[in-house]
Amino acid sequence: MPPMEFLFASGIGFITASGVYLLLRARSFPVVLGLTLLGYAVNLFIFITGRLWLDAAPIVGSSPTMADPLPQALVLTAIVIGFATTGFVIELALRGRQEMGSDHVDGPLDRGQEARGEDAGAS
Amino acid sequence: MNLDDHLPILPVLLPALTAVLLLFIGDAPARLAWARGVALASVLLGAVFAFRLVEQAGGGSLSVYRLGGWPAPYGIVLVVDRLSALMLALSSAVALPALWQACAEWDTRGRHFHVLFQFQLMGLNGAFVTGDLFNLFVFFEVLLIASYVLMVHGLGRERLRAGLHYVALNLLASAIFLIGIALVYASTGTLNLADLALRVPRVPASDSALLQAGALLLLVVFGFKAALAPLGMWLPATYVAASAPVAALFAIMTKVGVYALLRVHGVVFGADAEASSLLVQPLLLPLALATCVVGATGALAAATLPRLVAWLTMASVGSILVAMGLFSAAAWSAGLYYLLHSTLVVAALFLLVDVVAAQRGSAGDALVSGPRVAQPALLGGLLVLAAASAAGLPPLPGFIGKLMLLQAVSPHGWAVSVWTVTLGVGLLTLLVLARAGSIVFWAARSDGPVGGTAASWRALAPTSLLLGTGVALSVFAAPVQRYTAAAAAQLQDRAAYARAVLPELGGEAADSARPLREHPKASLPAPAHERAQPSRP
Numbered sequence: 276m277p278p279m280e281f282l283f284a285s286g287i288g289f290i291t292a293s294g295v296y297l298l299l300r301a302r303s304f305p306v307v308l309g310l311t312l313l314g315y316a317v318n319l320f321i322f323i324t325g326r327l328w329l330d331a332a333p334i335v336g337s338s339p340t341m342a343d344p345l346p347q348a349l350v351l352t353a354i355v356i357g358f359a360t361t362g363f364v365i366e367l368a369l370r371g372r373q374e375m376g377s378d379h380v381d382g383p384l385d386r387g388q389e390a391r392g393e394d395a396g397a398s
Numbered sequence: 399m400n401l402d403d404h405l406p407i408l409p410v411l412l413p414a415l416t417a418v419l420l421l422f423i424g425d426a427p428a429r430l431a432w433a434r435g436v437a438l439a440s441v442l443l444g445a446v447f448a449f450r451l452v453e454q455a456g457g458g459s460l461s462v463y464r465l466g467g468w469p470a471p472y473g474i475v476l477v478v479d480r481l482s483a484l485m486l487a488l489s490s491a492v493a494l495p496a497l498w499q500a501c502a503e504w505d506t507r508g509r510h511f512h513v514l515f516q517f518q519l520m521g522l523n524g525a526f527v528t529g530d531l532f533n534l535f536v537f538f539e540v541l542l543i544a545s546y547v548l549m550v551h552g553l554g555r556e557r558l559r560a561g562l563h564y565v566a567l568n569l570l571a572s573a574i575f576l577i578g579i580a581l582v583y584a585s586t587g588t589l590n591l592a593d594l595a596l597r598v599p600r601v602p603a604s605d606s607a608l609l610q611a612g613a614l615l616l617l618v619v620f621g622f623k624a625a626l627a628p629l630g631m632w633l634p635a636t637y638v639a640a641s642a643p644v645a646a647l648f649a650i651m652t653k654v655g656v657y658a659l660l661r662v663h664g665v666v667f668g669a670d671a672e673a674s675s676l677l678v679q680p681l682l683l684p685l686a687l688a689t690c691v692v693g694a695t696g697a698l699a700a701a702t703l704p705r706l707v708a709w710l711t712m713a714s715v716g717s718i719l720v721a722m723g724l725f726s727a728a729a730w731s732a733g734l735y736y737l738l739h740s741t742l743v744v745a746a747l748f749l750l751v752d753v754v755a756a757q758r759g760s761a762g763d764a765l766v767s768g769p770r771v772a773q774p775a776l777l778g779g780l781l782v783l784a785a786a787s788a789a790g791l792p793p794l795p796g797f798i799g800k801l802m803l804l805q806a807v808s809p810h811g812w813a814v815s816v817w818t819v820t821l822g823v824g825l826l827t828l829l830v831l832a833r834a835g836s837i838v839f840w841a842a843r844s845d846g847p848v849g850g851t852a853a854s855w856r857a858l859a860p861t862s863l864l865l866g867t868g869v870a871l872s873v874f875a876a877p878v879q880r881y882t883a884a885a886a887a888q889l890q891d892r893a894a895y896a897r898a899v900l901p902e903l904g905g906e907a908a909d910s911a912r913p914l915r916e917h918p919k920a921s922l923p924a925p926a927h928e929r930a931q932p933s934r935p
Contacts, residue, residue, distance in 0.1 A: 310569045380562060
């Protein structure tokens with residue numbers, strides 16, 4: 276059986292790769308999913324900066340060994356912030372879909388000028 | 399209880415409490431006057447706090463504020479030194495005119511403008527006072543979340559489209575930020591900046607690969623925020639799409655990136671970091687020079703006034719980063735002086751072009767010959783003042799900043815490139831703004847009617863206030879320069895910083911133990927597999 280570290284590391288790597296792939300898609304929904312997946316990978320990554328432990332609580336004196344409590348606190352903060360930003364970006368993507376009539380990240384494709392990033396005179 | 403003891407946290411608390419109060423006031427038209435009054439009063443009070451902090455820090459003392467009374471590095475600390483105080487003062491100096499201009503009309507185009515403005519200020523101020531890397535991330539998120547909503551304030555297709563890009567890119571940057579922080583924590587066991595500055599030199603060269611990877615990821619993030627080429631291409635599109643007062647406030651957002659870069663890469667990974675010394679030096683200077691060139695070139699090609707100013711923002715950030723990339727106290731001092739000036743000028747230009755565009759009727763902000771403006775002499779005069787300062791003509795502060803930079807670079811190996819780029823970009827800036835000015839004011843159709851009504855003194859006051867502050871920087875150049883020189887020297891004094899932040903652990907001799915310390919291998923944590931081994935069945 277491969278060691279836990281290998282499974283953990285390759286798992287994070289796979290989630291990150293999936294996230295990056297989705298992030299590079301041209302529709303807003305996959306992009307949001309990609310950002311979410313990337314957020315999950317990052318949370319796991321922060322979690323293991325305290326190293327992987329078995330039978331060790333992050334409390335002094337509760338067990339012979341002790342896990343590092345700080346990454347667990349950091350990851351909670353990161354999860355909360357990630358949750359809020361995901362909520363916001365979904366709302367923004369929906370609003371953009373409604374306003375632009377397309378879920379393409381650069382707006383409707385027939386408006387080629389806009390897609391190339393030139394001024395559409397709307398500013 | 400002395401108010402001065404709690405001064406370091408007030409720039410964070412004040413906008414937070416004001417924002418909550420503003421939420422209760424709401425933004426119904428009947429109560430708008432109240433909301434505006436409260437918001438402006440709060441920003442004014444914040445400016446008073448900031449200048450009190452500058453005065454306090456100017457004497458050379460480091461104010462350390464321990465939240466909950468926990469000693470660093472275990473508890474959260476806020477640290478205000480000369481640099482932090484200076485940045486707080488700058489953010490107040492930009493926020494006040496931006497808010498004033500927004501109160502004219504912009505704040506009625508969407509909901510909760512004032513609340514978000516206060517949250518943005520809270521994030522900015524928090525990022526400037528925090529003493530540890532993770533809270534820097536948290537305050538970055540606070541200011542970003544507020545900026546996402548402020549950016550799309552007023553809505554419309556173009557704003558939403560640019561807003562979606564801006565949000566997606568920033569979320570990606572936040573993910574990279576977290577990975578960088580995690581790598582730094584994994585290699586050193588601390589995130590407190592004072593503690594990090596002591597621990598990074600102790601990481602032996604053989605173990606420093608992960609740490610350096612983390613630091614370089616942080617460079618990507620801070621470079622992205624600061625609009626360092628090639629990461630800064632989001633900036634023009636975003637700033638152009640945002641409303642004018644928001645763009646003016648955003649002028650300080652790129653400086654948060656510069657500030658973080660200076661704190662982390664300038665100090666923690668700066669000189670004397672042993673194996674990780676001057677980690678980003680080979681990258682930062684060439685990229686900063688490239689940023690200058692890209693920014694100036696973009697400004698040449700810009701077809702609208704706000705886009706031109708946005709590209710100039712990028713060019714000015716390039717100049718600041720060139721100074722930071724030289725890694726000497728004199729260059730940092732020059733960079734800080736230039737940072738003050740360029741933030742004010744860029745913010746003033748964003749506000750000014752909004753006023754100009756309003757008087758050009760159908761031509762708006764496009765750089766084409768259009769109707770006459772109602773007040774050519776007044777607006778033209780303001781533009782000349784801003785342009786001369788941005789391009790670096792004497793006796794305006796842009797000149798002094800560039801002169802300081804050119805003097806500081808002389809012994810450096812890159813001196814020729816820095817001179818060429820700085821002077822070349824100055825020339826291009828002048829050219830670009832002169833061209834814009836001639837199109838708007840001289841190539842106007844002189845026979846037709848004027849494009850809009852004359853702006854009242856009220857509409858021009860915020861711009862004048864910003865430009866006036868810029869001129870004051872030039873008038874009081876000597877004290878400001880002394881202050882920035884002292885700030886740069888203080889930054890490089892890691893021992894004094896450690897003494898102030900970690901007194902319980904013995905200041906610069908601090909050897910903080912993390913919980914894992916008693917393990918067999920280890921001044922630094924052993925690889926996970928070795929430590930996990932015994933407990934495996």
